[in-house]
Amino acid sequence: xxxxxxxxxxxxxxxxxxxxxxxCIEAGEIAPTMQAALDNWDAAAPKLQKLxxxxxxxxxxxxxxxxxxxxSPLPRAYQWADGSAYVNHVELVRKARGAAIxxxxxxxxxxxxxxxxxxxxxxxxxxxxxxxWGIDMEGEIAVITGDVPMGVSADDAGSHIRLLxxxxxxxxxxxxxxxxxxxxxxxQSKPSSAxxxxxxxxxxxxxxxxxxxxxxxxxxxxxxxPFGRADAGxxxxxxxARLVAHAAKSRPLGAGTIIGSGTVSNKLDGGPGKPVSxxxxxxxCIAEMRMIETIDQGKPETQFMSFGDTVRIWxxxxxxxxxxxxxxxxxSQYNPPR
Amino acid sequence: xxxxxxxxxxxxxxxxxxxxxxxCIEAGEIAPTMQAALDNWDAAAPKLQKLxxxxxxxxxxxxxxxxxxxxSPLPRAYQWADGSAYVNHVELVRKARGAAIxxxxxxxxxxxxxxxxxxxxxxxxxxxxxxxWGIDMEGEIAVITGDVPMGVSADDAGSHIRLLxxxxxxxxxxxxxxxxxxxxxxxQSKPSSAxxxxxxxxxxxxxxxxxxxxxxxxxxxxxxxPFGRADAGxxxxxxxARLVAHAAKSRPLGAGTIIGSGTVSNKLDGGPGKPVSxxxxxxxCIAEMRMIETIDQGKPETQFMSFGDTVRIWxxxxxxxxxxxxxxxxxSQYNPPR
Numbered sequence: 001x002x003x004x005x006x007x008x009x010x011x012x013x014x015x016x017x018x019x020x021x022x023x024c025i026e027a028g029e030i031a032p033t034m035q036a037a038l039d040n041w042d043a044a045a046p047k048l049q050k051l052x053x054x055x056x057x058x059x060x061x062x063x064x065x066x067x068x069x070x071x072s073p074l075p076r077a078y079q080w081a082d083g084s085a086y087v088n089h090v091e092l093v094r095k096a097r098g099a100a101i102x103x104x105x106x107x108x109x110x111x112x113x114x115x116x117x118x119x120x121x122x123x124x125x126x127x128x129x130x131x132x133w134g135i136d137m138e139g140e141i142a143v144i145t146g147d148v149p150m151g152v153s154a155d156d157a158g159s160h161i162r163l164l165x166x167x168x169x170x171x172x173x174x175x176x177x178x179x180x181x182x183x184x185x186x187x188q189s190k191p192s193s194a195x196x197x198x199x200x201x202x203x204x205x206x207x208x209x210x211x212x213x214x215x216x217x218x219x220x221x222x223x224x225x226p227f228g229r230a231d232a233g234x235x236x237x238x239x240x241a242r243l244v245a246h247a248a249k250s251r252p253l254g255a256g257t258i259i260g261s262g263t264v265s266n267k268l269d270g271g272p273g274k275p276v277s278x279x280x281x282x283x284x285c286i287a288e289m290r291m292i293e294t295i296d297q298g299k300p301e302t303q304f305m306s307f308g309d310t311v312r313i314w315x316x317x318x319x320x321x322x323x324x325x326x327x328x329x330x331x332s333q334y335n336p337p338r
Numbered sequence: 339x340x341x342x343x344x345x346x347x348x349x350x351x352x353x354x355x356x357x358x359x360x361x362c363i364e365a366g367e368i369a370p371t372m373q374a375a376l377d378n379w380d381a382a383a384p385k386l387q388k389l390x391x392x393x394x395x396x397x398x399x400x401x402x403x404x405x406x407x408x409x410s411p412l413p414r415a416y417q418w419a420d421g422s423a424y425v426n427h428v429e430l431v432r433k434a435r436g437a438a439i440x441x442x443x444x445x446x447x448x449x450x451x452x453x454x455x456x457x458x459x460x461x462x463x464x465x466x467x468x469x470x471w472g473i474d475m476e477g478e479i480a481v482i483t484g485d486v487p488m489g490v491s492a493d494d495a496g497s498h499i500r501l502l503x504x505x506x507x508x509x510x511x512x513x514x515x516x517x518x519x520x521x522x523x524x525x526q527s528k529p530s531s532a533x534x535x536x537x538x539x540x541x542x543x544x545x546x547x548x549x550x551x552x553x554x555x556x557x558x559x560x561x562x563x564p565f566g567r568a569d570a571g572x573x574x575x576x577x578x579a580r581l582v583a584h585a586a587k588s589r590p591l592g593a594g595t596i597i598g599s600g601t602v603s604n605k606l607d608g609g610p611g612k613p614v615s616x617x618x619x620x621x622x623c624i625a626e627m628r629m630i631e632t633i634d635q636g637k638p639e640t641q642f643m644s645f646g647d648t649v650r651i652w653x654x655x656x657x658x659x660x661x662x663x664x665x666x667x668x669x670s671q672y673n674p675p676r
Contacts, residue, residue: 010377010592039348076592078414078455081525105520112522113451117416117592128588129489151467151674172588182443184450185523187419191589250466250510250529254348254414254455336489 001052002200003027003163004325005034005071007121012071016048017198018055021325023062025055034074034199038256041146041162067325070197072119073165074144074256080116080193082140082169082260083109083243085236089265089288092272096291109238109246112185114169116258120194122327126170126305127334128191134173135305135331139220139284139313141232142167142260143240144199148253157248158212158241164205166196166218166313167260168327173287173304195258196314197325204323212239214315216323218264220284221312227289228282230266230273232315263288305331339390340538341365341501342663343372343409345459350409354386355536356393359663361400363393372412372537376594379484379500405663408535410457411503412482412594418454418531420478420507420598421447421581426573427603427626430610434629447576447584450523452507454596458532460665464508464643465672466529472511473643473669477558477622477651479570480505480598481578482537486591495586496550496579502543504534504556504651505598506665511625511642533596534652535663542661550577552653554661556602558622559650565627566620568604568611570653601626643669 002019005012006026011033015024030047031037037044054060084090087105094101120126128135144163152160175189202209208216215233219226238246243259264284266273272292274280283289290300305311314326340357343350344364349371353362368385369375375382392398422428425443432439458464466473482501490498513527540547546554553571557564576584581597602622604611610630612618621627628638643649652664 076416078416079453081453084522110520110522111525113453113525115417115419115451115589116454117595118590127488133588149675150465150672151676153674153676156675175588180521182448183518183521183523184422184448185521187449187451187585188587247525249526250471250513251453252456252530257455334488336491337487337494338489338491 001049002198002204003034003037003048003073004198005073005075006069007071010076011035012075016051016055017065021065021067021198021322023055024065025051025060025062027051035256038144038146038162041255067197068123070325071121072195073199074258075119077116077256077258078254079257080114081111081247081257082114082262083111083238083246084262085109085238085243086262086265087237088235088267089263092288092291096294106237109243111243111246114190114193118192120192120329122194122197122325124194124329125332126329127332129334129336131306133175136171136173136286137305137311138169138171138263139218139228140167140169140260140263141214141218142195142258143244145244145253145255145257145259147255148244148248148257150248150250150252152245152248154242154245157244160244161202161240163199163201164214165199166315166324166327168194168311168313168329169260194327194329196327200323212241216315218284219314219316223310226276226282228284229276230264230281230284232261232264234266236261307331307333339387340536340542341372341375341386341411342536343411343413344407345409348413349373350413354389354393355403359403359405359536359660361393362403363389363398363400365389373594376482376484376500379593405535406461408663409459410533411537412596413457415454415594415596416592417595418452419449419585419595420452420600421449421576421584422600423447423574423576423581424600424603425575426605427601430626430629434632444575447581449581449584452528452531456530458530458667460532460535460663462532462667463670464667465670467672467674469644471513474509474511474624475643475649476507476509476601477556477566478505478507478598478601479552479556480533480596481582483582483591483593483595483597485593486582486586486595488586488588488590490583490586492580492583495582498582499540499578501537501539502552503537504653504662504665506532506649506651506667507598532665532667534665538661550579554653556622557652557654561648564614564620566622567614568602568619568622570599570602572604574599645669645671
């Protein structure tokens, strides 16, 4: 089934959305919010599923669904942790500065704890104070889990995945080196993220959900031009079950935990990929394009985002229909209250 | 005023607690949970304050307050970010391995994003799978904020502090070097934290709340013996307003954000401190004791925590009365579901 949160207050209003994303219905009698549904999933999910069925059958009164009226599925969450499952992406970052990656990066997922108290709307502006911070998008997939016991095995972790979404993990590239140099991870360099308007249960993906991976291209357009078409099922070194198990090694995960894949990235013939304009699958972030330029030409050419630049992130099923709705955002200038 | 969350479901039941911590009353008609009060603070706080007054006056029916019946004030939160305001502590960590700290550490707070989806109860066991991970406590102070606008100045940030608590920021010392070496910050090395049974508004501290710091000793007992008596107002390089402003540089903070001070640590005559047993103020974590031993004797002597070890963290006012109630926890072995 497909679920969304219409913008309302801090936590939105839970709606069930039809498979075609054309109509929706409030699910308040089952659960007022997405978090409430996740807190009580075993009881809520079968009822939500019935509503979903009725919606798809046309056997229930519904209203038009408007992606622009949506908050992120969890407008705020108790946890957002982002992995780096496409190790190719990490390898390229290092290669661009002449460094190799440790072998351990291929054996154990990298993961950082992100801020989860204030996500952006899927169609909300990316408000940033200063373009000198190096504004970038990162197109990713994420799962939302139920309650996950501490120490869960990777074999069992997949059974705790409740929903899937797309992510724009906004990054401030020029703030990253200073923060990572201190060893305490990202903080100021990772402002609020945005998620797709719609979250879907894994069964919605049919055969594209295999081995706890999403085997479909992630579509990223930058300023209206195709920028990324990388397949999320290719070159994903750690599947979502591995990522969930990594997160739960020393603590339980509460229902509504969001675990991200990291930037989706594909190799080409064992090496770096090519831009979409050159016949490749392109990139899911600008940094990767800049790395390739650095490797090829000695220095990056593409600039990070400026005020007014736009990014659109979506995914289509085998019939070309949008699965999650689209993240579609513009960068705008933020004036701090000083 | 003083507030607590009685254990109940995922988010507890909000109660107002008397100044003496002897009695309490449910605040459900004003706000069912601590988060609900914080979400609607301007409306809720005056009503809660009235209840608090009546409770202290004895002009309202109340029930006995039991610290052991409490969850952490926010049993789960949308954000937990922990600073390292006592740079002395960081300097000692480095010194023990023969390294100096960069000058920037004295100018810009270190801060990491912590997991906030599943806090421990103040009297709950610290369940850990393996003592080889190097189990340690960290005694800290934390503030809970209201909504904080992105880019807030340090001058204005203090006005967004709503409540204060104590923290046991449980740390797995032997997992830290590997994680920090990867640059993505703490994750598995920071299992669930615990907070004091009671959260209090800053005015409860009277003159001990000055310059956005708490000027009182943080009391830490380890296995029933005095271990730490460091003054939280001394050697705090960055006050809480600075820490909140640091967290809000590139994103707004949602109501209910918890910002920690990092391990409370005092110098002695410009150098490392002494154990309580040797007449010093001691330490708020075992790692610091081990650093001093390493500096003095070439190697650490005190071991990290084992199953059965206990830690008690509390703070007293000028009259020797407990302000926040006590965190009192035992380390116990966790058996993962495999």
